Amino acid sequence: MTDATIIDAEYEAQFGDYFALLKPRVMSLVVFTAFVGLMVAPVQVHPIIGFCAVLFIAVGAGASGALNMWWDADIDAVMSRTARRPIPAGKVSAQDALSLGLALSGFSVVMLGLATNLLAAGLLAFTIFFYAVVYSMWLKRSTPQNIVIGGAAGAFPPAIGWVAATGSVSLEAVLMFALIFMWTPPHFWALALFLRKDYNNAGVPMLTVTHGRKVTRQHILVYTLLLAPLAVWLGFTQIGGPVYLTVAVLANGWFVKGAYDIWRRDENMAEADKYRTEKSFFQFSLLYLFLHFLALLADASLRAVGFL
Structure with a gap:
């Protein structure tokens, strides 16, 4: 430094x-x-x-x-x-x-x-x-x-x-940790795909710089596929509930689709369309964690008032 x-x-x-x-x-x-x-x-x-x-x-x-x-x-x-x-x-x-x-x-x-x-x-x-x-x-x-x-x-x-x-420490704490831990790589790699020049200029060995965009897209898909069942699993613990399970299934379905679209997209698409898929995925990833933790809070509130 x-x-x-x-x-x-x-x-x-x-x-x-x-x-x-x-x-x-x-x-x-x-x-x-x-x-x-x-x-x-x-x-x-x-x-x-x-x-x-x-x-x-x-x-x-x-x-x-x-x-x-x-x-x-x-x-x-x-x-x-x-x-x-x-x-x-x-x-x-x-x-x-x-x-x-x-x-x-x-x-x-x-x-x-x-x-x-x-x-x-x-x-x-x-x-x-x-x-x-x-x-x-x-x-x-x-x-x-x-x-x-x-x-x-x-x-x-x-x-x-x-x-x-x-x-x-309990299983619930570990799973909340794991949810964010597994979300972080696809979230940042999507950002790195359309900011590759920044990381290259700074000499930061992000996956996009060292292994290229194709490998990065593959990694995004793999990590997202691993993330989805883990996120849903949290809904079956004592802190999960109907609100969380609904959010987890819908949000992870969209997230997996977004990762699949990134993985299969054409590198040679028109300049105006470049990185549109990555940016859309990245923007939703910002909402992804908020939705999951808000859903956990909603189920906790329902339990507190006796609805669950």
Whole structure:
């Protein structure tokens, strides 16, 4: 990692610049899935404890984002998708991002441990370490399987929420983790298909760069086919129900169809139609997780009022 940006001496960083270091869009998904993991657990949690748990998990996710931006400042500067981030844009120094990430990491882990239990705090600490060190510093720049293994970091929040409530790990927590873990590769590979030049210019060995588009499309189909039954399986556990099963069957049917369309599409199609299939698949993938976790929350609400 090198500090590839020049900080404007006349510019004074604003609160929004530091907040952007926390990757608020990613944090919103972390907050939602952690909240669902907490709410569907078979243990009633005091509202204040629950609020604190989700808050500290969110802060931990933000810490991971800041550490990732600190380390990736050099490649962010050459990718069109990330060039406007605070460090490459010259709004925040890499050192400030590192300091913020480390401070928030320690704060979030300690406070989650005090608010809930040590196992939840330990999982949060491991998640931050995994994203900042294992994924960002090692996997991302060294292997085309970076997003496959690195996806574990984004899959932990619902499991941490569950553990914060119950103090233990169960099949349901593992399946919520697995749902996000298996969703991550097809989600990011679809993005990489139409942003291949960005990753190539940055020297990031995404599958599209190292093995080409055809192999990437094959991988998207395989992972989606593995994801679908796993997602439906979650509906047959104690946290599943009719709402979740309906959503899982319909959403995964569409997801498999989208992956199949990507796999079979013609490389030589007209320029205007290029990547339309990939973009459609990627856009639905953004909704995919939200629908599944919202459905889990709906079934939990129905159980709470006695309808299930």
